[in-house]
Amino acid sequence: MKPVIWELEERISEAMREYAQIPGACPAIVRPATDPKFGDYQVNGIMGLAKKIKADPVATAQAVANSLDLNEFCTSWNVAGPGFINLELKAEFVARRMLEINEDVSGLAVEKAKIPRTVVVDFSSPNIAKQMHVGHLRSTIIGDATCRILEFLGHKVIRQNHIGDWGTPMGMLLVIVEELQSKFIQNIENLEKFNPESPLPAPIPLEEIEQLYKDANKRFEVDSQFAAKAKKYTYNLQRGIVNTWWHIRNISLSSCQKIYDTLDVKLNIEHVRGESFYKNLLVDVVDDLKKAGIAIESDGAICVFPDGFKNKDGQSLPLIIEKSDGAFLYATTDLAALRYRVDELGADAIVYVTDARQKLHFEMLFAVARMAGWASEDVELSHVMFGSVLGAGGAPLKTREGENVKLKELLDEAVERANAVVEEKNPGLPAEKKAEIAKAVGIGAVKYADFSNNRTSDYIFSFDKMLAMEGNTAPYMQYAYARIKSIERKAQSRDVDIETELTGLKALSLSDPAELDLAKYLIRYGEAIQAAAADYRPNYLTSYLYELAQKFSAFYTNCPVLDAGPDKRPTRLLLCDLTARVIGHGLSELLGIGVVEQM
């Protein structure tokens, strides 16, 4: 079902085009009304049109309004202010939409994409020389939510976990492991049959590997001999298989998988296409760019100098694709991956969910891909960037020791804190239920807090805030859902059969302002999803869900459901049911946040 706003937009744009008789678009720019007293929607585009045709905006608006027939949707479409048209929806139309949503159990009457696209989403992408930490949170969950939203709209989504398993950090690690061979060699041999998907414990804990990596990193800074060797090993790794490397990789991937499962992020081993996957394509990337005259040698490195990028001295800035020692870099693997995604995966769009600091890298990468003709202009290349997670002081979130906070520890603490709240608010529940609630609330709180911020800005991480029951938080949303479920449970004990009251339902009685307000908002779910998808911004979805929950609360306070008379009760039951379905769908299907029947 097409969002109302699109429907109105099309009709009014058409009326404007006919009235103005000019070539080109006449966008009506229909938006939700900025104030309820202006109705439900407002037309903003007439004043722009009036300017274009040098006419009086109010007269133009009046003429357009006179030519409109919106009887199907609206009770009124009146000119107001300097040239707006205010639209008010008909209760019958709203009711019809509600019933359509009710019919569509899985799709909630949300319009699917007319032309489904193949969208490759590159997200999470941890460097596997260390455990996942808070720095991987945003890419992982924003990427996952993006995939879920696009899938729901009918697009073909290909998830790609571009793990860092092939660069200098790995080279460093290999040197260290080699030096410590005596200690690790037996363990490594035991690893021969290690399978990241199996529940076998990793014979070398990732924590130990990570400690090795940290040591290596420090030595890399101060010990030039060590650094040279690490670079040599990176080179070797990239030219052949190294046994140790494979084992380390498996251990790390199995650790990542646990995090993905905890976060309810749909990623598994099949989505892993790390840097190493492209190892056989890297030489061609460089050769082809050289042959095309796009890449040239500069200071011993092979570089591409796309137009419009300058370094600090005002000279052209290179995208280096092969170092002077012959090793490849992330630009090389990214280019190989991009080419693979277009040629082999058939991508119409490639979406990179990485932090804002990599903006320049992706701008250059995209420029080079276009220069080389590897991505034509009709392949969308998007860098979906995001800000940092900050601690209370406004500095990047770190432990007291100044280290990155491990994702596992962060999530464990969230569940623990949620558990304490459940224990306080609802101690009588069975232990199993309490644990389930704590998990949904704790993990949900972390994810929801992230989604509800505009992704481009940094945000301050606060357990207290994200676990609060007031405001735009996961627990608030989950509570609204649980309250509705409670009504449904109570219905049974009062011999109200929701099934029968709702199945035969043909007409609604939306008379109370709170009912109508909630209903009008319910039919806008599709609008919110489209907006979130268009800009890859989950916060449009959380804003919608929050406002929906607030409107539900107003309805809940003003309109008794189970005690309502037979003329009102079916409508109210439907309002409850659809609200729960929309919240449940938004949270669990699109954002991967659990809902609970009781809390």
Place this chain on the structure above:
RNA sequence: GCGCCCGUAGCUCAGUAGGAUAGAGCAUCGGUUUCCUAAACCGGAGGUCGCAGGUUCGAGUCCUGCCGGGCGUACCA
């Protein structure tokens, strides 16, 4: 130096191709529970949208210049 992101209420944040009187939550002040979960709801107070210009019928949003913060800027990712 140059480039990018940002600066909105005491605090944390929204603000969807420029639209009507800039919105939430916390904190603060006041009210609501014989009634479907008060983990809730309702109301008050709180703003020169960093500063100064400009474009426009109209600017938090676009342009220019400053101020303040963050990030990036040739062989890390």
